[in-house]
Amino acid sequence: MATISDIGVSAGINILSAFVFLVVFAVLRVQPWNDRVYFPKWYLKGLRTSPIESGTLVGKFVNLDFRSYLKFLNWMPEALRMPEPELIDHAGLDSAVYLRIYLLGLKIFVPIAVLAFSILVPVNWTNNTLEKTDLTFSDLDKLSISNIPLGSPRFWTHLVMAYAFTFWTCYVLKREYATVASMRLHFLASEHRRPDQFTVLVKNVPPDPDESVGELVEHFFLVNHPDHYLTQQVVYNANKFSSLVAEKRKCQNWLDYYQIKFSRNPSTKPTTKTGFLGICGARVDAIDHYTSEIARISGEISTEREKVVSNRDAIMPAAFVSFKTRWAAATCAQTQQSRNPTQWLTEWAPEPRDVYWDNLAIPYVSLAIRRLVIGVAFFFLTFFFMIPILFVQSLANIEGIEKAVPFLKPIIEMKVIKSVIQGFLPGLALKLFLIFLPSILMIMSKFEGFISLSTLERRSATRYYIFQFINVFLGSIITGTAFQQLDNFIHQSATEIPKTVGVSIPMKATFFITYIMVDGWAGVAGEILRLKPLVIYHLKNWFLVKTEKDREEAMDPGTIGFNTGEPQIQLYFLLGLVYAVVSPILLPFIILFFALAFVVYRHQIINVYNQEYESGAAFWPDVHGRIVGALVVSQLLLMGLMSTKEAAQSTPLLITLPVLTLWFHRFCKGRYEPAFVKYPLQQEAMRKDTLERAKEPNLNLKSFLHSAYVHPAFKEVDNEGDESDEDLVSTKRHQSKHSSKHSFSSLAEDPERSLL
């Protein structure tokens, strides 16, 4: 058992290491040659140019202004300075609301911690139960509920506190839900014209022998929404086409490189080899070679485009249908079109850049089966993932390696290498699995058939949280694999489970404090350092970057990563709520995590991350639901713990807490969730339509919408010339209409013509 001073030392070390991270960050960020690693967002926005191009030779790479080293923490106030509306404008609502999750943590836990330290800690401390027992204990345990004697009336304090904490959490949650809902509605209402406001995605268009998908869709909506239908855009299966486009881009890049090389050194014509990776095969003139290559691929691209557009099989039974008004799109998205509820399914079109194109054409029955398969697969992944890992581990020991590759035996038998293998290999399989887990979950979500990146990330986040809840939270409290726990739980009664878990909770406080410091504090401090992107950027810069466009691409701003970040925060919410009554000593560590993470992520969102899509904070119901879930878990575990403390009279009082909490959840769901899944007709649709009609009576909506939902590969071909600001366009959504206005018109204009 760790004493308070142990924890203090550990905390000191962790704070120190976090501090070192921050200092290193402060030094690295002011170096001009790291500028693209620490401020990519501004490059993408076109608001910052490379500092390398100006200044002296040394000044290009090393910052010589020593004053900037002194103010090494001044990024913090800078990060906090940008007001929220500006932040929404700069980085989107998703990012701004994501930061509110950290704030929510502070709002919930700071008052709880104050209350707990002023009431619960004295009540716990002024007992001497632990001293009477033979158990070894520490000062830390004296602060927890373990120090209260069995059946003591002092448990009433904990009961009252459980109520107080629940009410406070629910109150904050409700207020936050209301705020986010109104932020979302305000964001949607105040936004500029966006194609997705007018567009509905129609899936499962039934096959028709006489008409093409495009015609069918047009006729259907002309009949059923006669006054409102504007235009439609069928969805093509353009996988081969996109790979051709990617190949062409690569050749173009090489051509640029050789042209620059030649212009710098006109004496020698650059040459290349035609074979594998340019290291074997016949030597040819590089510029000529790539020019002809590009010509060839361009030809293939246009053939392929013809084929895609004219081939019936390449047209998927889905379409983006646009309407004349927001009102019409809102009504169409929310209503059922056909008698058969598995055909003509309409839903809001995701933002163009949010669309996950591969999943647009999955039929209903297949979707249902995929959901079942993934459900079962996830169950096995969660509870049985240890089995293959144990198997790999059993293979990957010294004897196994020696048997498999006997000639390595002398090397392996060396003491240093042996100990490395023994210490490292068994953990490696598990570590690798955990690193790849988010990707595995993402693949599962993709297989399940969601049609937008935002939904994919949300679903992956849910699964990741469940995995962490079972394997990290429960797995740490009751030691053993998830499968053993499952086996235990199945053979225990419904009242035993909270008891089993509840009893172990106070004992694990030290472990979780360490966990918060290592995973939370150090993780956040590591996040701001961006070590991996830093290294990769410089490696790429040295070895691969040939043109300015390459440098642009070597820059990896990354995203918030909702599917991994949010479940981690949720784990801290869970720990905080569970330990608030049991061992309040955990709370300051969690509060520190939330505060640090808030500042760091605010900085990163402003300067680094480049959001891939904008869902308008559609993830908030998930966040809210998981916190409520954590609250219920904490109440059940407290109930289990109390019943072992012979404070049985508390059970009926404690059982009303989850009932009330679940009711609160249902209430909030009904009250606020529609703002996230529906689209109110009144303010959002009708008012904006009316306003727009008054302001721009001659607006040509058709040309505005016309190529919004063209497959990105098609778009790229048409945007060839200004490819370098492609990224810029997609982040600055107001510009997208200009850039797409004259793109790919022949295809989008009348996709059926070519099919007839």
Added chain:
Amino acid sequence: MATISDIGVSAGINILSAFVFLVVFAVLRVQPWNDRVYFPKWYLKGLRTSPIESGTLVGKFVNLDFRSYLKFLNWMPEALRMPEPELIDHAGLDSAVYLRIYLLGLKIFVPIAVLAFSILVPVNWTNNTLEKTDLTFSDLDKLSISNIPLGSPRFWTHLVMAYAFTFWTCYVLKREYATVASMRLHFLASEHRRPDQFTVLVKNVPPDPDESVGELVEHFFLVNHPDHYLTQQVVYNANKFSSLVAEKRKCQNWLDYYQIKFSRNPSTKPTTKTGFLGICGARVDAIDHYTSEIARISGEISTEREKVVSNRDAIMPAAFVSFKTRWAAATCAQTQQSRNPTQWLTEWAPEPRDVYWDNLAIPYVSLAIRRLVIGVAFFFLTFFFMIPILFVQSLANIEGIEKAVPFLKPIIEMKVIKSVIQGFLPGLALKLFLIFLPSILMIMSKFEGFISLSTLERRSATRYYIFQFINVFLGSIITGTAFQQLDNFIHQSATEIPKTVGVSIPMKATFFITYIMVDGWAGVAGEILRLKPLVIYHLKNWFLVKTEKDREEAMDPGTIGFNTGEPQIQLYFLLGLVYAVVSPILLPFIILFFALAFVVYRHQIINVYNQEYESGAAFWPDVHGRIVGALVVSQLLLMGLMSTKEAAQSTPLLITLPVLTLWFHRFCKGRYEPAFVKYPLQQEAMRKDTLERAKEPNLNLKSFLHSAYVHPAFKEVDNEGDESDEDLVSTKRHQSKHSSKHSFSSLAEDPERSLL
């Protein structure tokens, strides 16, 4: 343990008693003086007139045509003869689909029984496990799974059968769901114009200091549905008004009575007393008295109407909003109107006669709280209902009565009376509770705030089924009160519960066979006899009926009673599915029940019941869901039973069954449920609109809709003259537009005018 012959004797007795019922019914139904008891539906339809008015004196009351007694079972083929489309036309879709539940029972269980008797019964019979044990057993048990030795490979048969039964049930369920869904859509599409097709109920209209509810609604929809809004009808709180109307009706009835009396016997002027029940107070001239009473009440009614219409507090924040087209109503009902999802809630207006007027104005928060309260109350009702009953029983014993009313002691001490009290009283409290249970559940549903009678009945049915499942099914298998079971289950592990229940199942087969015979067979045979309505009708006829209208009212056709009937059928589905693998001997009894009930209820629906509303078979998702639930329960219990039989290798195979079944349920829910909750725009709305516009271009929809949703009390006042065919109007929906066209126009025309 009952032997087969015991069961045979018992079955014989029950069949005989059912047969006696049927014979008595056959005799009673051909008597002219019972005509209104056994054929009220035809009277209400106006297609049958009293046979008493024609024929000889004796022939008026007793049927002298002896041939009709010989063909005493000819009502059966008659009941089966009417084809389904005609039945839908005659009694509505609800009734026709309700009958399909019985048919579904036959479709599921007849093939299952054939399979079980040809495979399972021989497999069970050809063991002699029971003979080897010391247990007393009967031939009946030899047919059941109990006769298979522990760990025998013969259990594979049961496993395969469980799969076969599950697949067959799911197949039939899916086909039936598809049929009913298409029947519903066809019914909705082929129907004549109905006000609810054009109307949406708007609830939770936010208060506005400047405008009345009517104005507010009108403005809101004029702004947000400018091209489609037609008219609106605010909802009044007319409780006092309706009681006045009822009083007036009573007086009118007395007046009619005395006028008839006077016209038959003009010599003596009829008199009445003004006091209580006409038996005390001053004697006055009856006709004058009631004429003046009616005049007084009429005055009060018009004052009250003024008050209701002009008083702001009497106007509830809800309104029926009608649109110009079905399409517009469909879109409005399915979309969210306002930013705040608790205001301007729109939903399909129920049929006018289906509206439950009292619940139209409950605000959102109150609804949420009511739901919580009723949820908790239902939990306690289900698990703790025995406590007050035990308390009453403890009071209502001999000693208790003697103590309370000592002077009755000599009477009570008489042997006959004592034994009656001892045998009768303890059961009385329970019996009374069970009789009143459906009404209690109905009151709970009403308190919960549903706005249509159909939803009220559906919700009550769900609750009644849960109650029966816990208290009848589980309560009979594991003897003990529900609370004791709950206590047991909480302290048992998840794997123990199916074991505990599963093990007791084979032993209870005899009990449930008796239950089916007594509750099912006799209950159904009793239903056709209509003993209670028969007695009440004749009592009323002798003592109360004064006028022809009274006789009309004394006729009590009753309804199907979905809230009590459906849960009973579901219990048989549950028993059938649970015992199909365990003790197939139960199946023939259940099949006989379904067959008998089908014929009897078909007869009753054709000749007796008068449906109160038409929901278009909206209850089918509930029916489907409960059968799937029963299937899952049967699989879990089989799993529990098998694991005690040392056939543990079957567990993984058996656990996939509930997973697949639940997946099947989700699939069906997505595939068919929208047909029951949404309203497809294509065929149902747009096509009908287009058709109608073509056929009746000059239709005045406004006048058609105009008074459709006026409170029934207001309507009655305006329809005064032709009150006698009020019931007729409400059953023959096509006529309702005629009768309501010129009613209550001053109020409905412009409800705001009077408010200003």
